[in-house]
Amino acid sequence: MGTESATEGLSVRTRIRRTVDRSGISAVVDRTVSSPLFWLLPAALFISVFQLYPMVEVFRMSLTDMSLVSSGESYVWLENYRQLLGSDRFRSTLRVTAIYSVASILLQIGLGLGLALAIDYGVRHNLRGPLLTRVTVLSAWIVPGIIIGLVWRIMLLETNVGVVNNTLGQFGFDIVPFLSDAQMAVFSVIVAGAWRGAAFSMIMFYAGLKRVPEQLYRAAKIDGAGPFARFRHVTLPQLKPVMFVVTILVTIYSLNSFDLIFALTNGGPGRATEVIALSMYKTAFNGYQMGMASATAVVLLVVTIGITAVYMWLFDITEEI
Amino acid sequence: MAGATDSTSDGRRSGLTWARIRRYGYDTLTYLVYALAIAFFMFPVLWIVSLSLRNEGAVYTSLQIIPNNVSLDSYREVFDSGILRWMRNTLVVAVASVAGIILVTTPAAYGFSRFEFRGRRTLLLAILGFQMISPIVIVLPLYDIMRTLGLTESHMGLVLLYIGLQIPFSLWLLKGYFDTIPTALDKAARIDGCNRLQTLRYVLLRPVMPGIAVVAIFNFVLTWSEFVMAYTMLSPGGEDLYTLSMGIYVFDNQLATQWTNIAAAAVIGIVPIIIFFVALQRYFVRGLTDGAVKG
Numbered sequence: 001m002g003t004e005s006a007t008e009g010l011s012v013r014t015r016i017r018r019t020v021d022r023s024g025i026s027a028v029v030d031r032t033v034s035s036p037l038f039w040l041l042p043a044a045l046f047i048s049v050f051q052l053y054p055m056v057e058v059f060r061m062s063l064t065d066m067s068l069v070s071s072g073e074s075y076v077w078l079e080n081y082r083q084l085l086g087s088d089r090f091r092s093t094l095r096v097t098a099i100y101s102v103a104s105i106l107l108q109i110g111l112g113l114g115l116a117l118a119i120d121y122g123v124r125h126n127l128r129g130p131l132l133t134r135v136t137v138l139s140a141w142i143v144p145g146i147i148i149g150l151v152w153r154i155m156l157l158e159t160n161v162g163v164v165n166n167t168l169g170q171f172g173f174d175i176v177p178f179l180s181d182a183q184m185a186v187f188s189v190i191v192a193g194a195w196r197g198a199a200f201s202m203i204m205f206y207a208g209l210k211r212v213p214e215q216l217y218r219a220a221k222i223d224g225a226g227p228f229a230r231f232r233h234v235t236l237p238q239l240k241p242v243m244f245v246v247t248i249l250v251t252i253y254s255l256n257s258f259d260l261i262f263a264l265t266n267g268g269p270g271r272a273t274e275v276i277a278l279s280m281y282k283t284a285f286n287g288y289q290m291g292m293a294s295a296t297a298v299v300l301l302v303v304t305i306g307i308t309a310v311y312m313w314l315f316d317i318t319e320e321i
Numbered sequence: 322m323a324g325a326t327d328s329t330s331d332g333r334r335s336g337l338t339w340a341r342i343r344r345y346g347y348d349t350l351t352y353l354v355y356a357l358a359i360a361f362f363m364f365p366v367l368w369i370v371s372l373s374l375r376n377e378g379a380v381y382t383s384l385q386i387i388p389n390n391v392s393l394d395s396y397r398e399v400f401d402s403g404i405l406r407w408m409r410n411t412l413v414v415a416v417a418s419v420a421g422i423i424l425v426t427t428p429a430a431y432g433f434s435r436f437e438f439r440g441r442r443t444l445l446l447a448i449l450g451f452q453m454i455s456p457i458v459i460v461l462p463l464y465d466i467m468r469t470l471g472l473t474e475s476h477m478g479l480v481l482l483y484i485g486l487q488i489p490f491s492l493w494l495l496k497g498y499f500d501t502i503p504t505a506l507d508k509a510a511r512i513d514g515c516n517r518l519q520t521l522r523y524v525l526l527r528p529v530m531p532g533i534a535v536v537a538i539f540n541f542v543l544t545w546s547e548f549v550m551a552y553t554m555l556s557p558g559g560e561d562l563y564t565l566s567m568g569i570y571v572f573d574n575q576l577a578t579q580w581t582n583i584a585a586a587a588v589i590g591i592v593p594i595i596i597f598f599v600a601l602q603r604y605f606v607r608g609l610t611d612g613a614v615k616g
Contacts, residue, residue: 026516033517036441039432042425043488050463050485051451057462118354127348129355135599138606140362142598144546144566147590150573151369154580160381161580163368167384195362203606227347248453256455259548263570277457284461285553294461301458308453 058301061294068288080295089271090279090296097275100190101254107194108250109243112201117235119202120209134206141199149263152192153179182272185265189273192264193257200253201246208242209235244315248308255304276300366591373584380580395585399572403560404589407568414476414551414564415544418483419537425484426491427533431521433492434499435507445496452489457549464553474558479551483544491536498532499525535604542605545594565590 032038062080066073084090115137122130140148156178160166165175178188212235220230258277261267267274267282274282276296284293367386373395375388433445456463463482464473472478502525510520551564563571569586576583598605 029518030516036432036436036438039428039436043429043492046425046481046485046488047448047451049466050482051454051459051489054459054462054466055454057465058459061462061465114354115358118351118358121347121351122355125344125348127351129352129359133355133358135602136359136362138602139366139595139598142542142546142594143366143591144548144594146548146566146570147587148365150569150583150587151365151591154372154583155365155368163384166381170384195365199362207606227343252453252455256457258457262548263573277455280457281460281549290461290465297458297461301454304454304458 058294058297061291062298064291066290066294068284068290073291076291080292081299084292084295084299089274092271093274093276093279096186096271096273097255099186100193100257100273100275101251103190104193104197104254104257105247105250107190108197108201108254109246111194111198112203112246113205115198115202116205116209119206123210124214134203137199137202140195141197143196145196145259146263148192148196149260152188152195153264156188179265180269182269185269185272189261189264193254193260196260197250197253201250204242204246204249205239208239212238240315244311247315248311251307251311252304255300255307276303366595369584369587369591373581373588375581377579377581392581395581396589398582399585399589402572404565404568404572404586406561407563407565408589408593410476410563411545411565414479414483415541417476417480418487418544419540421480421484422487422491422540423533423537426488426495426536427529428521429488430492430495430499431525433496435504435517445493448489448492452493456486460549460553463550467554473554474562476555476562479554479564482550482554483540483547486550487540487543491540494536494539495529495532498529502528531604535607538601538604542594542598 063075063077064073065076065079115133119130119134121127122133143151154161155163156165158165158175158177158180160169162178164178168176176184178184216234216238217230220234225233256277257275258281261273261275261278262281265273267278271279277300280293280296280300283289283296287293371386371388372380374391374393376390376392376394379388379390433441467473467478467482470478472481506524506528507520510524515523546566547564548566548570552567552570555562555564555567560568560571569590572586573583
């Protein structure tokens with residue numbers, strides 16, 4: 001009874017509004033907002049100007065001898081790529097990027113998974129500390145990359161100001177050349193990168209772990225599975241989609257690392273920690289060779305897309321999307 | 322009969338103790354992980370704070386976290402050097418960017434969630450593709466475009482750029498939130514005589530608000546910390562235009578070895594954003610996990 005009168009009232013109101021609203025302007029408004037174009041246009045505009053066009057433009061620029069300082073450019077086609085792939089500097093850059101990325105991916109995913117398991121275990125068993133741990137690790141991730149690089153540079157200084165060397169010195173060790181030795185510098189950059197990046201893997205794995213239903217663990221327990229068997233046959237398979245996303249994103253972040261390394265070593269000593277993104281930036285803004293730098297950027301893009309494609313094939317994720 | 326029950330209960334009791342020992346082992350291991358993690362991830366921040374509070378002469382006693390004579394001299398000097406101005410610039414840019422991102426992304430997310438049109442799926446995947454590409458790859462053409470448009474050396478230009486770069490991620494996240502709102506609400510509003518604009522404004526905005534909050538918080542932190550674009554676009558414009566992270570970077574290069582001052586600048590760059598984050602980390606974590614793992 002009550003509901004009927006309510007719908008009656010509604011339809012009357014609708015009818016009134018319809019008759020009132022059929023005047024010109026609101027009809028135009030009505031028609032405009034019924035088209036998806038109206039809703040998507042501003043976003044489409046921004047994406048076109050700041051993403052789509054630059055993407056096309058970077059390919060075009062890589063085929064020219066464009067310079068940062070002088071106007072006028074001519075097409076040199078693949079000359080930039082030929083020079084780039086033939087140069088020792090670029091080969092060393094590729095090697096450094098590969099070492100840095102592989103180490104970062106393994107370290108960050110390992111650290112992240114370990115922390116996530118510890119936090120998930122603590123939450124499920126009501127231990128104290130999971131929240132504090134989570135917030136602390138995430139805070140490291142929130143700090144601007146440029147400041148992380150700066151802080152680690154001061155920590156790793158090779159004088160007594162550097163807290164790491166100072167502490168090692170008190171235990172009778174010699175000064176460790178964290179930033180002035182080529183191999184140590186790569187190691188330092190990887191560790192500082194993991195300090196920043198582990199939080200991302202951690203929080204993603206933790207979200208994945210939270211989604212594993214308690215019944216699955218209980219069922220496995222009843223079937224006689226020990227903790228390791230449970231991890232291997234319950235946890236890991238359930239984490240597969242998250243593992244896929246994390247691996248791809250951490251790989252993309254590592255390959256494109258810039259600000260932390262820019263502040264920590266600026267690619268030094270020599271070119272020992274010069275990753276692709278850094279090399280590109282210096283070629284453009286210190287060497288003024290925009291064309292050559294664009295070719296470097298294109299190589300970075302192609303490498304990123306190529307590796308993502310390989311992951312898609314490796315994880316065989318198609319049925320899960 | 323009685324003996325049988327006895328033996329099972331006995332067996333269970335011994336199993337229980339064995340399980341309990343193992344449980345203690347795992348608990349201890351977990352606490353150890355917590356302690357190590359907190360030490361490792363908190364130490365650099367604690368130590369830089371400690372360094373910033375020392376006299377110039379006390380920088381060598383490194384491991385002593387609480388200095389003997391706490392001194393605020395370095396903060397005084399850093400504040401005199403214009404860091405407040407950089408902070409205000411950063412705040413203005415971040416707030417304007419967040420507002421712009423929400424203004425542009427909310428309608429688009431609504432559009433993708435509520436319309437069926439040809440190419441919708443392809444467009445969404447293309448946008449996801451843009452999210453996968455690091456902005457560093459397109460920084461050079463972006464610089465060229467910004468220069469052509471006369472948008473370098475301007476906060477307005479940087480804001481527009483941030484909006485353009487952050488749309489893909491924000492769009493996907495918000496679309497996910499719109500998708501969780503039943504379309505029955507839209508229909509009811511339609512019957513009530515609302516057009517789509519009014520539907521969004523009066524009916525859908527409230528339930529989608531948590532999603533908008535997540536997008537806002539996430540983008541605020543991102544734009545606050547951003548370096549490469551700010552450094553590239555604003556560098557030629559002089560110190561007055563700097564954002565916090567680029568200001569601190571340039572400052573660090575100028576000061577060479579005045580460690581306490583550099584540390585104070587770093588602390589000013591770190592502490593506000595950490596406080597902001599700790600207060601709102603719940604939303605933040607939700608945004609991160611919702612945005613990235615949507616089956």
